[in-house]
Amino acid sequence: MNFKDNKAIYLQIADRIGDQILSGALVPEGKVPSVRELAAEIEVNANTVARTYDHLQQNGVIYTKRGLGYFVSPEAKEKIVTSRREQLMQGEMDYFLGQLKAVGITPAELQDLYSEYLNK
């Protein structure tokens, strides 16, 4: 069981929307499905989705236009990247580094591996 499965549902949904923004499936200033639409699509309680949207709004990832619905903020991508970086550093990074240490991977090896990955 990995960490992601454990996350509160409303946060998992937020991640999913974040993924769509990062991949370009949802564009800046583009419309986001309404709470009800998304709730029906993923078969989740609408109040949970509402909480997701609140969370995303608070983080500046989406905003509302009165009467028109929710839209992706122009700076959404940056906001998502920033918050994910923070989450990674505070959470999984520690665990990951611990795994590396346990199998004895040196900082140099790590650098090589990452450079190789980025060049792909």
Next chain:
Amino acid sequence: MNTVNQIFDWNRFTATLRKEVVENWRPILFTLLGVYGLLTIIMIIGNAVAGDSIQEEVMSLQTMLPQKVVYGILTIIGPIIASMAFSKLTSKTGRINMFTSPSSTLEKYLVNGVVYVLGFIVSFFILAQLADLTRIAAMHIFGFDGYIPSAINFTDLGSKVVMGVGSDIFEGPMAVTYTWIGLLSSTGIYLLGSVMWPRLSLLKTFAAMMVIQLVIGILGIILTFVSGDALSAAKWLMDHSSGVMPFLLTLAIAQAIISWGLAWYLFKHKDVISLKWWK
């Protein structure tokens, strides 16, 4: 919907009635055809047998034999039909259906009880009329050479048909009323049984009636022994009323009111799961 009358609304009542009729059109049609068929056969046989050997007088209005036969059949079939009025209450799913449907309890009672029973009685007389006309047609078609009585009026019922006594004071407009009171009281009892015991209603109600009559009979016997004079009670009644008829009539009216009223009361208090034997 809040402004609409919560006890009776004509539109809602007709929607309820319509639903009932459309959902049950098969058994309704089957019953009506069956009754028509039965009556036609009986009348044809009756005509064939009677017209063959007996004079016109037998079939005259004085004896009212056909009417008596028809009325007699109704007194048997009527209660049977009445015992099935609330058969929906037999199953749990039927009860859930009945209680959750958004008509008023009165409307449900009227549709399942009143319209169903009274509707049947009225239909019965109409079917008797049609069966009789069919008899005439059939007798002619078969080339029957005996006496073929002309169309008999089954709606002109007098107490003579009901009681078979030649009492003058019960002629005229009141006569039909007596017939109806008799039918209402007998069907009423079986209607009550239908609400009390939806399962095996006819059987249980009949058994209950037998028991009640037995009890009354035993009480009568005890009363006789106690009072020492078998006829004193009956005599007292005869002296203090203008006859047996009003007494029986009052009894019948009371029986009808109590049966139909009690059926309504029990229906109102019925639940999806019965906790008491009458509920």
Next chain:
Amino acid sequence: MLTINNISFSYNKRFGDLFHDFSLELNAGNVYGLLGKNGAGKSTLIYLMTGLLTPKSGEALLDGVNVRKRLPKTMSDIFLVPEEFELPRLSLRQYVDLNAPFYPNFSKEDMQRYLDIFEMGGDMNVNLNALSMGQKKKVFMAFAFAANTRVLIMDEPTNGLDIPSKSQFRKLVTTGMTDDKMMLISTHQVRDISDILDHVTIIDQSRVLLNASIADVMSKVAFRPLREGDEPLFVLQSPYGPLGAVPAEEGEETKVDLEMLFNATLQNPAAINQLFTTSK
């Protein structure tokens, strides 16, 4: 909206009350889950709140009106999908024709939309009698939702549905739900309704063991792999190691595992009760 006030009820005087002085408030805009094993008393509670059973004492009210009166205005605002039901031998079109007039907010468009969710939208002339049990259930539920009553109660709605159909059911609930409706789903198949509830009521042997919003559960109970020092309310051995339900730490929010919560409550009612009655 639907208020259960101090209801007491028993089937048999000898065994004592099934429900004693039980109260519950059901508000609009929420999907309530009534969870319990078979025979726990869920159906009884449902009958009491829909006017089908008379309580020994207390009452169930819809907008202040006693539901046992079975007034038309009450019954036309409550729709019950029972565990078992019968459909008449009519076509779907006739059925809608005869029954829709009793529900003032019935919508034919909604009916079509819900039939589409169940992939049954095609033929309005289909004879209801010719449908399989699962199909009958879908048609009936589509009608129930299309009636747009403010109260919609479903007793074991996913029983007899195959897995794709259970998913369709969840879609039906999340599509049909609005802010002015209240839905209650009673089931022992807890997994089928995960993530669509707002509130959960768990009963066992007709006692209410838990009555809380999902948000509350999420803030008070964590569902995760167990660590040292944990005092779990329920443990499940998995290939990944022991998983469990534990009292949540400050700010800890995990995905609510309804099945685990259900098992934890049944197994450890006292601990659960304490967790939810002590205010934080």
